[in-house]
């Protein structure tokens with residue numbers, strides 16, 4: 655399978671402050687890398703109020719929002735853009751949605767509904783908006799991932 659023949663998509667993760675404080679960022683990133691996803695953008699950012707209000711607009715009126723905003727701005731995060739076939743759904747499933755979902759990042763390393771280590775985009779439309787929110791176009795890299803010929807088969811195209 656030639657990497658350029660694949661139809662891939664991009665998604666966004668945030669490795670949250672609790673993951674960095676707990677020394678788990680490498681292990682978290684490794685889970686996505688080991689599944690064959692390509693890192694096309696990666697940066698450390700200290701999130702401030704404006705970007706958090708935009709990113710968490712869907713929960714801004716919830717009672718936990720202030721605590722969430724404090725947590726997410728308490729120390730830096732890693733914003734990472736990942737690419738692969740069906741990447742949005744795949745990355746969301748590797749991340750998990752609750753601390754009870756063993757075998758996922760949240761299930762294996764977290765116990766909190768808030769301090770849950772990793773954000774991942776929940777649909778292709780959200781992913782496109784979130785990638786634009788966290789990355790300038792020149793911060794995203796188009797390159798050939800040689801490993802992909804060992805990751806995908808022709809019948810997967």
Ligand code: IDP
Nearest residue numbers: 710713718722751767768769770772773774776
């Ligand atoms: P998601 O991260 O699984 O997509 P969302 O519902 O989009 O979950 O919520 C965004 C973030 O808000 C969660 O990742 C978590 O950190 C926090 N959060 C969600 N629900 C609660 C809650 O009930 N209490 C406290 N924090 C919450």
Ligand code: MG
Nearest residue numbers: 773774775776
């Ligand atoms: Mg969400």
